[in-house]
Amino acid sequence: xxxxxxxxxxxxxxxxxxRDRRTLIxxxxxxxxxxxxxxxGMGSFIAGRMAKLEDRSSPILVVxxxxxxxxxxxxxxxxGLQVIPQVSDTTQASQMLLDRSVQxxxxxxxxxxxxxxxxxxxxxxxxxxxxxxxSNTESEIVERKVRKEVGAYKDSLVSRxxxxxxxxxxxVEPFSIESQNRASSSKMAGAVLAMLLPYMVxxxxxxxxxxxxxxxxxxxxxxxxxxxxxxxxxxxxELVLGKFFTTMTVGMITAxxxxxxxxxxxxxxxxxxxxxxxxxxxxxxxxAAIILILLLLIPIAALFAAALIAIAINxxxxxxxxxxxxxxxxxxxxxxxxxxxxxxxxxxKMAFMPVLNVSLVLHDALMGTYDTNLILITFASSLVYAAxxxxxxxxxxxxxxxxxxx
Amino acid sequence: xxxxNNLVKGFTDKKRGLIKAVDSISFKCLPGEVYGLLGxxxxxxxxxxxxxxxxxxxxxxQIKICDHDALLNPGEVRRSIGFLSGDTGLYRRLTGREIxxxxxxxxxxxxxxxxxxxxxxxxxxxxxEFLDTKTDKLSTGQKxxxxxxxxxxxxxxxxxxxxxxxxxxxxASRAIIEFISQARSEKRTILFSTHVMREAxxxxxxxxxxxxxxIVAEGTLKELRDQFxxxxxxxxxxxxxxxxxxxxxx
Numbered sequence: 001x002x003x004x005x006x007x008x009x010x011x012x013x014x015x016x017x018x019r020d021r022r023t024l025i026x027x028x029x030x031x032x033x034x035x036x037x038x039x040x041g042m043g044s045f046i047a048g049r050m051a052k053l054e055d056r057s058s059p060i061l062v063v064x065x066x067x068x069x070x071x072x073x074x075x076x077x078x079x080g081l082q083v084i085p086q087v088s089d090t091t092q093a094s095q096m097l098l099d100r101s102v103q104x105x106x107x108x109x110x111x112x113x114x115x116x117x118x119x120x121x122x123x124x125x126x127x128x129x130x131x132x133x134x135s136n137t138e139s140e141i142v143e144r145k146v147r148k149e150v151g152a153y154k155d156s157l158v159s160r161x162x163x164x165x166x167x168x169x170x171x172v173e174p175f176s177i178e179s180q181n182r183a184s185s186s187k188m189a190g191a192v193l194a195m196l197l198p199y200m201v202x203x204x205x206x207x208x209x210x211x212x213x214x215x216x217x218x219x220x221x222x223x224x225x226x227x228x229x230x231x232x233x234x235x236x237x238e239l240v241l242g243k244f245f246t247t248m249t250v251g252m253i254t255a256x257x258x259x260x261x262x263x264x265x266x267x268x269x270x271x272x273x274x275x276x277x278x279x280x281x282x283x284x285x286x287x288a289a290i291i292l293i294l295l296l297l298i299p300i301a302a303l304f305a306a307a308l309i310a311i312a313i314n315x316x317x318x319x320x321x322x323x324x325x326x327x328x329x330x331x332x333x334x335x336x337x338x339x340x341x342x343x344x345x346x347x348x349k350m351a352f353m354p355v356l357n358v359s360l361v362l363h364d365a366l367m368g369t370y371d372t373n374l375i376l377i378t379f380a381s382s383l384v385y386a387a388x389x390x391x392x393x394x395x396x397x398x399x400x401x402x403x404x405x406x
Numbered sequence: 407x408x409x410x411n412n413l414v415k416g417f418t419d420k421k422r423g424l425i426k427a428v429d430s431i432s433f434k435c436l437p438g439e440v441y442g443l444l445g446x447x448x449x450x451x452x453x454x455x456x457x458x459x460x461x462x463x464x465x466x467x468q469i470k471i472c473d474h475d476a477l478l479n480p481g482e483v484r485r486s487i488g489f490l491s492g493d494t495g496l497y498r499r500l501t502g503r504e505i506x507x508x509x510x511x512x513x514x515x516x517x518x519x520x521x522x523x524x525x526x527x528x529x530x531x532x533x534x535e536f537l538d539t540k541t542d543k544l545s546t547g548q549k550x551x552x553x554x555x556x557x558x559x560x561x562x563x564x565x566x567x568x569x570x571x572x573x574x575x576x577x578a579s580r581a582i583i584e585f586i587s588q589a590r591s592e593k594r595t596i597l598f599s600t601h602v603m604r605e606a607x608x609x610x611x612x613x614x615x616x617x618x619x620x621i622v623a624e625g626t627l628k629e630l631r632d633q634f635x636x637x638x639x640x641x642x643x644x645x646x647x648x649x650x651x652x653x654x655x656x
Contacts, residue, residue, distance in 0.1 A: 005512065012500075012508045019499040019540075224495030228556070231459045231489040232512040233481050400462050401417075 001241075005234045009242025010249075013216050017250060023211040027250050031204050031258035035265040057082045058142045059101065061093050064108035071108065071128075074153040080145050097133055103142035105131040106150065114157065193266055194366035195340045198293075198359045201258050202336040203329075205297060206304050208254025210325055213247045213308035218321035221313075226403065236397045244305050244390060251301035259293060289365040292375065296358050299382030303354060304332070306389030310396050313403075339363035351377035354385045407595055408435040408458065408564060413467035415453055427453040429619035430467070435595050435612075437563070440586060442610030443599040444643060450619040451599040452491075455568045458597065459489045471564055472595075485513060488562035492572030494553050498542035502533060502552040505541065506559050513560035520559075527555040530588070531581075547578035554585050564595045571605060583609065603639045617647040 017023050059082050065072040066086075075083055084102065087093050093105045107129040128150055132143035162169055183191075220226040229239060311328060315321035335356035346360035357378040364371070396402055415428040428450045435441035443451045456462045458469055460480040469476035472486040497505055506527070510520045528534050531551045536544055541552060557565065567586070571579040586609050589596055600606055606613055613630060615623040623630060623646035631637055634645045 008508070008511045012497075012504075015504065016497060016499050223498065224491075224493045225497060227456075227461065227491065228489065228494055228509075230461045231484055231487065232509065233484045233514070234512050235481070404456070404461070 001235070001237055005238040006241045006245070009234065009239055010245050013212075013243055013246035014249065016216070017212045017246060020211065020215060023215065023250065026211055027208045027254045028257060031208065031254050032261045034200070034204070035258070035261045039265055053138050053141050054080070056080070056138070058103040058138060058145075059084045060104045060106065060142060060146060061087055061096060061102045062106045062108065063088060063090055063093050064110065064112065065106075067110075067112045068108045068114055068128075068153075070114055070156065071106070071150065071153045074149050074156070075106070075146070078145060078149055081142070081149070094131065097131055097139070100133070100136060100139075103132070103136070103139045104146050105129075106146060107131065191367065194363050197262060197266075197366060198339040198362035199336045201255055201262070201293065201297070201362070202300060202355065202359060203333060204258045205251045205255040205301055206329060206332050209247045209251035209301065209304050209308055210329070212250045213243075213305060214312045214315075214318055214321040214325065216243045216246065217309055217313040218315040219318050221315075221403075222317045230403065237394050240309065240390070240394045240397045244302075244309055244393065247305035247309060248301045251304055252297060255297040255301060256294065259290065263290065288370070289368075292365045292370070293362055296362060296375075296379065296382070299379060299386055300355070300358050302386035303382060303389055306386055306393050310389060310393035313393070313396055335359060346371065346374045346378070348374065348377065352381050354382060358382060407437060407470075407472060408433075408441075408597055409468075409470040410434070410454075410458070411468040413454065413457060413469065414465045415457055415462060416465055426619050428457065428464075431616070431619070431621055432467075433614050433621060433624065435597050437595045438590060438593040439611045440590050440596045440598055440609050442606040442613045443597070443616050444601065444603070444606050444610075444613050445599075445616035446601055446647075449616045451601075451616055452568055453619075454616070455489075455491075455566050455597065455599055459487055459566055460484055485560070486562055487564045487566050488557035488560070489566045489568075490553055490557040490570050491568035492570055492574065496541040496549055496552060496556075499540060501540055502537045502544075502555070505552060506555055509556050510559045515560050523559055523561065527559060531555050531585075546574065547581065550574060550578045551581055554582065558589070562594070565589055565597070567596065567598045569599055569601070571600070571602065579605075603643065607639050615643055615646040622646050622648075 017027075057080055060075070062068075062072055062075065062083055063086070065083075072083065075081055087096070090105075090107065093102075093107075096102045097105050109127060109129075112126060112128070130143055130146050130150065133139040158172055159169060162171065220229070230236075234242075307328060308325060311324050312321040315324055332355055335353065336359050338350075338356050339359045339362065346357065346364055350360055351357045351374045357374075361375055361378045364374075411432050413428050413431045414426065416424050416426045419425050431450070431454060433441065443454060445451050453462065457464050458471065458476065460476050460483050463477070469483075471483045474482040474486065476483045496502075497508075500508070503524070506524060507520065510516070510523065515523060528537060531554055533551060533555060536548050541549055544552070557567075565586075567582075570582045570586075574582070583605065586596060586598065590609075598609065607627065610627070612624065612626050614621045615630075623633065623642075625633065627639070630639075630642050630646075634642045636642055636645070
């Protein structure tokens with residue numbers, strides 16, 4: 001094996017890559033733009049849509065409202081609710097809820113009367129039902145509004161009765177209960193990012209390398225340049241390694257740019273994400289986490305490059321190669337997504353699973369946890385998988401039937 | 407010099423089983439000689455040339471190119487040959503100069519040597535006008551001239567040309583034919599496959615007629631004409647492969 005020959009192949013392939021618009025888009029443009037677009041676009045889109053739903057006046061039905069005029073008045077006071085004329089049939093009300101002509105239904109039972117507390121007559125089974133459709137976000141929001149108003153109505157009834165009897169309100173509510181989230185908004189955002197970022201970076205590394213891997217294998221077959229290359233004194237191993245290192249470099253550049261874009265978008269104070277969060281956000285990621293991510297992307301980029309080349313060389317054409325590679329992308333997405341799973345965290349067994357290990361170790365690092373053993377196992381096992389993939393790619397490159405299949 | 411002895415290469419086809427694409431082929435080609443492999447599509451021409459250029463490995467037989475054994479020393483064999491086929495593509499995002507530099511460096515031709523060789527091929531093939539244009543902007547004829555330059559950039563003593571004029575128009579084919587004549591006068595060893603009788607007639611010192619993986623007749627043009635008792639090479643060919651021509655006056 002001659003390193004000078006590998007370097008010659010590498011330099012030529014890299015020059016070729018730099019002139020390929022498709023690779024440039026997936027290698028440079030996509031990783032740089034995806035994070036700001038995701039934040040600004042998605043953030044304001046979701047926030048805007050939620051606000052819109054909160055502000056909207058949504059139609060609701062009250063079945064049996066004649067038995068609870070106070071409740072009806074309370075509901076009507078809320079501008080976000082629009083009580084539509086009565087329907088007394090619950091079957092019809094249910095149908096209207098499910099076909100979304102109303103967003104919630106309040107059912108006052110037949111035995112209900114507002115005077116029940118003073119009567120002392122029917123203290124049991126006084127239940128006011130609220131129906132909602134949880135498959136519908138708007139219905140879910142309306143349910144919360146209705147629940148608040150029904151609660152206020154209940155309080156007003158209790159206060160009235162207490163007042164009548166000269167008793168203090170303290171009697172029924174000696175103290176209040178409040179839950180507090182002690183995590184700062186930046187910590188919350190950090191947890192969300194630790195879930196999303198490993199997945200995004202792994203996926204971008206993969207998609208970034210895809211075009212160049214296909215172009216320099218199946219693309220070379222399709223254009224009729226492979227045969228000329230095979231007649232050169234360079235050995236198959238040198239050719240594969242030259243192409244492999246080029247693809248790996250492309251993957252690393254994609255990953256690096258994704259990291260830069262990610263840091264600028266999420267991690268810096270005054271970043272787009274911070275502004276989206278109302279300027280309050282002060283995320284402080286450990287620089288060690290960023291260095292660790294970059295280091296772990298080396299074996300991941302190597303593994304992807306070798307696997308992509310081994311797969312794409314089997315295809316006769318660019319298009320055929322694409323259809324071979326897509327299943328691989330899905331195969332990568334599943335373990336990469338592991339960092340999003342609730343309770344995600346690396347353990348020794350998982351540190352041996354390709355892609356999954358990197359995803360989990362990155363997740364932990366972003367959450368501020370470093371386990372040296374797991375990091376080393378992840379790094380070493382990923383390199384071993386990459387080496388196996390390269391070995392397979394070289395073997396495939398030596399198969400006459402594969403190379404000359406046209 | 408090329409020496410081929412009892413070369414055999416088979417392929418397994420899912421439907422037809424084992425096919426002998428090359429079946430005990432032997433021939434010799436000397437420096438300053440153009441040896442033509444003449445045969446219809448599927449006769450085994452391309453497989454033979456791929457075996458000689460070491461892209462494929464033979465099942466049996468021996469290949470020697472410039473005294474190097476193709477099985478024992480494929481690297482030296484590859485260094486000694488320039489290979490060109492009709493469907494040879496070029497890297498379309500690179501310029502002619504970049505492509506020539508790439509291949510030259512793979513053959514170990516670098517620095518001042520390369521510049522000198524580049525000057526020679528640019529003059530010989532008149533490349534200067536489009537040498538720094540990306541090849542996807544070039545005409546078929548211009549691309550073919552770059553391909554020829556690529557074939558000879560390392561000054562190979564042996565040229566292996568697989569239907570080099572296939573798919574080319576008259577002007578582009580003429581460039582190839584002139585190139586072959588030139589190479590012959592430079593005492594290179596030239597192996598050339600074609601199914602175009604006129605080209606074979608015009609260029610080849612000796613012709614091997616190949617059919618179903620075997621060389622069924624071999625000799626100079628004159629020897630073949632005498633053997634098959636006709637002046638028409640097409641007729642020679644048909645008689646050699648065991649077919650009678652269907653002439654209206656017959």
